[in-house]
Every structure is written in structure tokens, then in C-alpha cells.
């Protein structure tokens with residue numbers, strides 16, 4: 001009679017999985033947290049005010065960290081350079097469009113800037129326009145849902 005794994009084999013498999021799991025952690029102190037957006041409703045004035053989405057963005061070598069997907073509508077991107085060299089930030093709607101919006105100047109390490117835009121539902125390409133940075137990994141897609 002064959003079939004079924006012995007308890008010892010199962011225990012060894014479980015141990016192996018546990019070991020793999022432990023080894024996969026990031027080094028301590030690297031700035032790769034999960035970033036989340038939040039809604040704010042401007043106060044003051046009269047009448048209904050649209051909600052604004054605050055979206056945190058972090059630039060580093062060579063990654064762009066931000067929540068994805070994010071909701072359609074008015075948004076403020078709070079862009080922070082947490083890297084060691086200057087970076088930029090551009091956003092292009094759709095997969096092929098050549099026009100883009102974004103920061104007009106590069107951000108020095110430690111600097112931050114706000115970008116106010118209206119995000120339409122669909123897909124955007126996000127990238128750093130500095131020489132070679134996108135190719136090294138500073139490019140990504142951003143999905144915007146209705």
C-alpha cells in the first residue's frame with residue numbers, strides 16, 4: 001500500500017516554506033512602505049465642494065512608490081524625494097500619449113512638492129524624466145478607477 005506522505009516529509013516541507021518566508025524580508029530601514037491615499041473635503045465657502053484625494057508619492061533610486069489604484073477626480077499628489085540624488089515626476093494619460101503633466105523642476109533629495117491634477121478613470125504612465133532613470137526602474141503604471 002502506497003500513497004500519502006509521511007508526517008516527517010510534511011514537517012520538512014513546512015519547515016522549508018517557513019525558512020523561505022523568513023528570508024524574503026526587506027533590509028531594515030528601506031523606504032518601501034505601503035502608501036495609501038485619503039480623501040479630504042475642503043472647508044469654507046458655500047455649496048457642495050468636491051472631495052479631493054491626497055496621494056502620497058515617494059521617489060527613490062530607482063523606484064516610484066505610490067498607491068495604485070486611486071480614485072478618479074481632483075487629486076493632490078504629495079511628491080517627496082526620499083532618495084540620494086535629484087528626481088523628477090511626470091504623468092501621461094493612456095499608454096501611448098506623448099503629452100505629460102508633472103513637476104516642472106527636479107526635486108532635490110529631501111525636498112517635496114505638490115501637484116494638483118484631475119485624474120480621469122483609466123490608465124496613466126508615471127515616470128521620472130531625468131536621464132536614464134525610467135530605464136533603471138523609475139516608471140510604472142497608475143490605474144484610476146471611477
Ligand SMILES: [Cu+2]
Pocket residue numbers: 086087088128129130133138
Ligand atoms: Cu529619477
